[in-house]
Amino acid sequence: QVQLQESGPGLVKPSETLSLTCTVSDDSTSNVYYYWNWIRQPAGKGLEWIGRIHTSGNTNYNPSLKSRVTISVDTSTNQFSLRLNSVTAADTAVYYCARWEGRYGYSKYWGQGTLVTVSS
């Protein structure tokens, strides 16, 4: 059973950088079939796709966040990471990592989510 677990600071100051890591168990981030994604959800609101990375290093980002987002993968540790810079209170949300089935597919496996609050 594939498992994903998000980790990182739960509190980030405005204008600083949000950094999260997703650790993948019982699967490999080197698997060429899957894409590794980040999604977020502000309290009481819907899901927002942030971006994704393939083991090849190819990335895609939500155009609304593209200028502030970097997603990377470390196949040696079976982890992938999210960096979101210049954060504001609007970036406060539960952040999920997920494994996507193929380029145009869906996710059967999600992390439990981690709440990141942007506040001074």
Added chain:
Amino acid sequence: QSVLTQPPSVSGAPGQRVTISCTGSSSNIGAAYDVHWYQQLPGTAPKLLIYGNSNRPSGVPDRFSGSKSGTSASLAITGLQAEDEADYYCQSYDSSLLNVVFGGGTKLTVL
């Protein structure tokens, strides 16, 4: 404003049938990209409910079904149960944005 449009809320009595629509455009659903559906219970991660327009993962009851036509898709739930009360999201891919897109979500209330 979500790329895929869902009704904010639907409701039904136990045992009834409800449907949730998901309307897209020619660059996503209308471009033949598959539609997938997720169920999200309060405080939990989304759970895959339907993939590839109409396929159920193992363990999902056959009370849940999906369909797609043109630029829209629908999720139908029959024999409504109290445990079905949750938020439901549709998801596809958009060829203009080059990214995954979600609907805004629909809150299902079981009366």
